[in-house]
Amino acid sequence: MAADPLSRVFSALADPTRRDIVARLAVGDAGVNELAAPYDVTVQAVSRHLRVLEDAGLVSRSREAQRRPVHLEAEVFDLMTTWIERYRRQAEERYRRLDDVLRDMPDRPAPHPPAGDALPPEGPPS
């Protein structure tokens, strides 16, 4: 079945032509013919790219206007940016805990049993 929404977004953006289309739509809405102009491909090929972008929710096309301009759905990008930033913040929090561990570490390793015999901790650190 269809991949989950975010995967559709990322795989839609894995193609350089589609990334280029998205970059141009960031400037403003455009029709299919306008979008196809700079590429050495058919309008049909560009339409196929647009369908992938549309399925991923990255762009929408107006139903009313004759030329059906393509519009970039910027909120999807905001959401991805949010997720990536949240992931980064979690990494930063983890590495701040590592800073604390490093601060308390002795300069030489304490005698330690061979790695194969490493014991699990008694319970969670509180």
Next chain:
Amino acid sequence: MTSTTHREARITADPDVPLIRIEREFDFPRDKVFRAHTDPDLFVQWVGPRDLTMMIDHYDCRTGGSYRYIHSRDGEEYGFHGSFHEVRPDELIVQTFTFEGFPDGVALEKLVLEDLGNGRTRLTATSLCDSFADRDGMLASGMDVGVHEGYAKLDELLAEG
């Protein structure tokens, strides 16, 4: 976009391959940073998210070794396991990583430590996932936040469009 604080973690989500890269600098020498990754007693102190309980099943950080640990919260358990493919003191750890909730998925993780001089170290951690779907799931979940919360929001957004 880079952060303004001189050594806050920086992240890159590669658009061409399903990869996440995190870079971070430490005011501590390389051997300590390395040891904090290989010694299970130290590792357990920092790797788990604060709101989860971290329990190590086994952790044999040497070339050819393996590991398994469990995060738990409110009776729910999330297991992770993998193998250490290359462990080179103070420099490099190459390992696999599987979230047991998706046992067929596996990421190849590489940890590189660089000596910046003056007792400082740059850490670069990359996760190369199986597919964009896996990578994005990892990003969206933030590892310790429900995937569904994130996806539900996107579903809503897409439904509106």
